[in-house]
Amino acid sequence: MSKYKLFLLRHGEGAWNKENRFCSWVDQKLSEDGVKEAQDCGKLLKEQGYKFDLVFTSILSRSIQTAWLVLEAMGQEWVPVVKSWRLNERHYGALIGLNRAEMALQHGEEKVKLWRRSYDITPPLIDESHPYYLEIYNDRRYTTCDVPKENLPRAESLKEVLDRLLPYWNSTVVPEIQKGKTVLISAHGNSCRALLKHLEGISDEEIAKVTLPTGIPVLLELDGNLKPVKPRQLLGDQAKIQAAIKKVEDQGKAKQAT
Numbered sequence: 001m002s003k004y005k006l007f008l009l010r011h012g013e014g015a016w017n018k019e020n021r022f023c024s025w026v027d028q029k030l031s032e033d034g035v036k037e038a039q040d041c042g043k044l045l046k047e048q049g050y051k052f053d054l055v056f057t058s059i060l061s062r063s064i065q066t067a068w069l070v071l072e073a074m075g076q077e078w079v080p081v082v083k084s085w086r087l088n089e090r091h092y093g094a095l096i097g098l099n100r101a102e103m104a105l106q107h108g109e110e111k112v113k114l115w116r117r118s119y120d121i122t123p124p125l126i127d128e129s130h131p132y133y134l135e136i137y138n139d140r141r142y143t144t145c146d147v148p149k150e151n152l153p154r155a156e157s158l159k160e161v162l163d164r165l166l167p168y169w170n171s172t173v174v175p176e177i178q179k180g181k182t183v184l185i186s187a188h189g190n191s192c193r194a195l196l197k198h199l200e201g202i203s204d205e206e207i208a209k210v211t212l213p214t215g216i217p218v219l220l221e222l223d224g225n226l227k228p229v230k231p232r233q234l235l236g237d238q239a240k241i242q243a244a245i246k247k248v249e250d251q252g253k254a255k256q257a258t
């Protein structure tokens with residue numbers, strides 16, 4: 001029997017989603033379309049009568065901005081928002097800033113697919129020579145984490161995302177859900193995929209086939225042990241959702257950047 005409702009949300013389209021660049025820990029804001037996606041998401045959740053008690057976000061602006069826009073559209077701005085780096089997007093290491101389609105041209109589509117969707121392949125590590133290294137590691141927000149800055153990741157596989165996310169999920173999110181709170185997690189494509197893998201018991205192979213579109217709420221109905229009692233529901237127009245998933249998958253197809 002369904003006891004709890006949990007909502008996962010990949011933030012609305014970011015500026016670098018549009019440019020097809022790996023964004024990851026670079027703090028890009030939402031694009032104009034991304035703002036609209038977040039607002040539409042909030043309107044839809046309001047129409048369907050959902051009410052949140054608590055929202056969790058990463059410490060990247062695009063997930064926080066998405067949460068604010070959703071809450072504003074729902075008229076629930078007062079709902080507490082709690083932030084942690086443990087919900088951040090997967091750290092794409094040296095791939096950060098690069099164009100996916102160009103990478104596919106250079107390294108082949110299969111390699112890019114492995115980097116993007118495999119469970120345990122870690123992309124090449126970022127180092128000091130990378131153009132975004134200082135922007136990321138000199139950012140004040142990373143002095144507020146529950147691990148010293150030197151121990152923050154330099155690149156992550158999906159497995160490594162789950163390894164850093166799970167302690168936070170278990171210690172901080174689960175108790176709130178078990179108190180009966182309806183929780184929204186406004187995070188990222190890969191932090192949401194990692195959590196879905198854990199909750200739905202998806203195999204290492206099958207998780208490669210799971211892609212989340214931006215700005216579409218995913219509803220999970222859970223039993224008392226937080227096991228899903230039915231398949232996840234992506235809320236909204238199903239044809240549009242399928243087209244949006246395909247668009248994300250096609251980002252890894254080889255073509256010259258325009």
Ligand SMILES: O=C(O)[C@H](O)COP(=O)(O)O
Binds near residue numbers: 116188
């Ligand atoms: O980090 C990013 O750029 C994306 O939000 C996730 O990228 P992906 O779809 O290539 O995993």
